[in-house]
Amino acid sequence: xxxxxxxxxxxxxxxxxxxxxxxxxxxxxxxxxxxxxxxxxxxxxxxxxxxxxxxxxxxxxxxxxxxxxxxxxxxxxxxxxxxxxxxxxxxxxxxxxxxxxxxxxxxxxxxxxxxxxxxxxxxxxxxxxxxxxxxxxxxxxxxxxxxx
Numbered sequence: 518x519x520x521x522x523x524x525x526x527x528x529x530x531x532x533x534x535x536x537x538x539x540x541x542x543x544x545x546x547x548x549x550x551x552x553x554x555x556x557x558x559x560x561x562x563x564x565x566x567x568x569x570x571x572x573x574x575x576x577x578x579x580x581x582x583x584x585x586x587x588x589x590x591x592x593x594x595x596x597x598x599x600x601x602x603x604x605x606x607x608x609x610x611x612x613x614x615x616x617x618x619x620x621x622x623x624x625x626x627x628x629x630x631x632x633x634x635x636x637x638x639x640x641x642x643x644x645x646x647x648x649x650x651x652x653x654x655x656x657x658x659x660x661x662x663x664x665x
Contacts, residue, residue: 518558525554529599538595545585546599553578554603567631571604572638579646597643606635 529550530543538546556577561570578600586593609632616625 518555521558522551522555525603526551529602532602533599536598538599539591542589542591542595545589546596549578549582549585549596549600550603552581553600557604568634568638571606571635572642575601575604575639575642576646579643580650583646583650601639601643604635604639606632609635 526547530547532550533543533546553574556574557570560573561567564570579597582593582596582600585591585596609628612628613625613632616622616628
């Protein structure tokens, strides 16, 4: 697991360089990706469900991205894009097309459904995190307005 997390760190660091992430944010973006992959591996080991692992790891990395964005005064997407990258269902998309080309409709549909579920779980986790963060900000702003 350590080798996988270390590899994820460097893969995301190199991806971040390719996508012109500012140099001062590279280690944090790489950490975000490594953290996401570590969380995915741990949750998958506990639940034996790639769907739950994708959802909860992205939920955690989305919160981490918001925290890093506040600390580093950067857009959330700098850390979020790097963080979700390890969980993107690229292999599922590949298998969907591969079995479609091979003429195996059943396996193609199976991988399509799994891929769409994973993509939906990722989107839902990001939506939930952003909603919670927005509610906290609204509550925090409201408490300041009442004091003044």
